[in-house]
Amino acid sequence: MKDVADLASVGTITVSRVLRTPEKVSEAKRNRVQKAIEQLGYVPDNTAGALSSNKSRVFGAIVSTVNDSVFAQTLDGLSSTLRAAGYELLLTSTNYDPALEEDALRALLARRPDGIVLTSTSHSSGVKNLLKSVNIPVVEIWQLPSQPLDIAVGFSNFQAGYDMARHLIGKGKKNIAFIGGNERGNDRGRRRRDGYIAALADAKLPPIIWPSEEQGSPSGIELGAAVFEGCLKVNPAINALMCVSDQVAVGVICEAKRRGVEVPGGLSVSGFGGFELAMSSGFDLTTIEIPGREIGVASAKALLNPEAARAKKVIDVGYTLVERGTT
Template sequence: MNDVAERAGVSQMTVSRALRTPDLVAPATRARVEAAMAELDYVPDLLAGSLAARRSGLIAAVISTFENAIFAQTIAGLTACVEAAGFSILLGSSDYSATDEERLLRAILGRRPDGVVLTGTLHTPRARRLLTTAGVPVVETWELPADPVDMAVGFDNPAAGRAMTLALHSYGYRRIGFISPSDENDRRGLQRREGYRAAVKELRIEPREVSAHAVITGMESGPQLLDEMLKRFPDTDAIFCSLDAIAAGVLLAAQRRGIKTPSELAISGFGDFAIAQPSGLDLTTVHIGGRDIGTRAGELLLARMRDEEVPTPIVDIGYEIIRRTSA
């Protein structure tokens, strides 16, 4: 560190500050320090630094799956936020299993992260105890729990599911089906199904539900799910899918079968990910600010670590119905 300070023309304390709290160092000075580190191939001893500062410099993020990109925007927003404050991300996946999440949390908390971000609110009792006794801020995301472990950033999944169903009805569709994974660990999919059921009951129309047999479901499931829907409910004129990836697979399968969309069959998804946008398949969908979820989660963690007051520990980012050519 002394060599870096000498090369950059600053004090050793400035080098230390640039490593631990870069936002408190002038950009030009920080750039000189980073250049000197690169020239000298200097790698900071983070373990020694964490012992001295009683901080690891790590933010742990446990997402539900690596299998598709639904949480990529959230991790991108979180990473950009906390890295600007000098922290690094430690990333793991629970594979939609509360038991695996507990095991992963045991391993992660042993490394003393300075904060934890989780996608979801379904935890084992032991995992919840681990989180509440860890002594670090915790943010649950993608849902709005009534009783959060600590803080939460998300949106109302049942309300969003209801809103999309009502929107399809307002577009003129009357025989609306719903497709989602069947696994009980997919709380968000179940909540969207809850919203769908509330809407069809309100509209006094027949519910038409098909469930995928795996919680991690993508485009490859489209043909089978479309066949099952049309076999059970052949006069279906619209299908609402709980994920954009499922909707994309159903849309492509319909096109290959010569089914005209949206005149013969409308299709909608959930998430507004890249595949759903006009540059992709132009899917009608529920837009969720995935990156905003990550950014707001990072801001809550940083505020708590700075001992700042958090007046709103549960943040609702909302949702928006986006109508495109698939419906």
């Protein structure tokens, strides 16, 4: 920066101002500085800037996985919105292991981010203390906790689960099973299941949950394929499967076709998430569509303007129950 300043015959501080608040510098000097920057191929050093201004222009994200297509849309929205505003994203994934969250957070905080995004909503006390001691916006996404740490952006997984169960009940189904969502660390799936349980209770129907908490189980498509041996064999009366995710639902449908079970005639199937495959040119799956990208964009806005977001505290982006051919 000194070199640029010398070449343009100005003080270093003027160079700094050209980069951050160009409107406060006279046009003549601004042009000289910009030419010098170009000529020297100067790339500012943000680590130094972060140190002196106490603003890193970086946000941290701790996600349970990047390996989920709807979830990836959130990341996409988050990162593009932030980058448009001149910020970058430090990404860390915990692979659904809550024990890693504190470590990951500590590592992130060492980079002094200007804010944090978390996909989990249940946190260890260590995590809570760390977040309380730093004074930066914290956005929890994809699930609306009753007591957000700071700001929350998402939708009610409980209500969505409830609605979907009501939809199946409305179709005249009496033996509806809920498939999946019992992995530890997956509080979103669990909330959906709770919504399902509540809806069935309201309709005075018995809930059927598979696999049970204790059983280890495959996940995603494999889980859907395993349903026929593991769940329908035990309870052949089941005529509707409400799956915790579209992936599971797709596994169910593939296996149903293989076995000649008619969908939705013999078995109704619903998904959750709205991943590309669910749509009509794919499986034509009844599902809950989540505006994944919008969650990312809204969280980015919350990070960039925490005061406005804190006024709301909870930003509900909603969801859409899309009825298609499988129910």
